[in-house]
Amino acid sequence: MDSFLRKYMLIDTLSLKLNCNKATFIEKFKENVEPSNLSFSPFEAFSGGTKLYKGNLDNSTFKIQKKQQLFNNRRQSPIATGKIIENINDIKLDIEINGITPFMKFFFVFIVFSYLFGFTILLVISFKDTNFAFFPIPFLIVHAAFMIGIPFFIIKSSVKHFKQEMEREFHFWLR
DSSP, X not given: OHHHXXXXXXXXXXXXXXXXXXXXXXXXXXXXXXEOOOOOOTTGGGXXXXXXXXXXXXXXXXXXXXXXXXXXXXXXXXXXXXXXXXXXXXXXXXXXXXXXXXXXXXXXXXXXXXHHHHXXXXXXXXXXXXXXOSTHHHHHHHHHHHHHHHHHHHHXXXXXXXXXHHHHHHHHHTO
């Protein structure tokens, strides 16, 4: 499954070298990221605070996600998980950006089972009733393709944009 998600760029990796030490990066991370366990919060957009990101930081690993903002529901936000590797003069960040959040996993499973159930019902009705038209079956297939395809491309786009944003933000934090 992981290779499928990587192939279609729903999971992507990013490797950065930053000219600072580990302590400086951790300090900047704490300045710019609100501590959170990254669980779903329906009222997150109404929470106060000036920080754009939420996440957590251990000694050498971190998780970060963009906070939801009011009236900015254009993209769902991927979760970036990273490792901090300290070298002599700099640090290296190995980051994995995962666009499939727990909510999206639930969404895709629900959608697939719903369409399989609907398709099965239509097939049973069409075999029992000879006057039943086959028009709903192609319509259901096209509708399912849109309902699965549109979120797929939204997630793919959000992973790409979040990767670019993380690269910019980490360099900007250390200026």
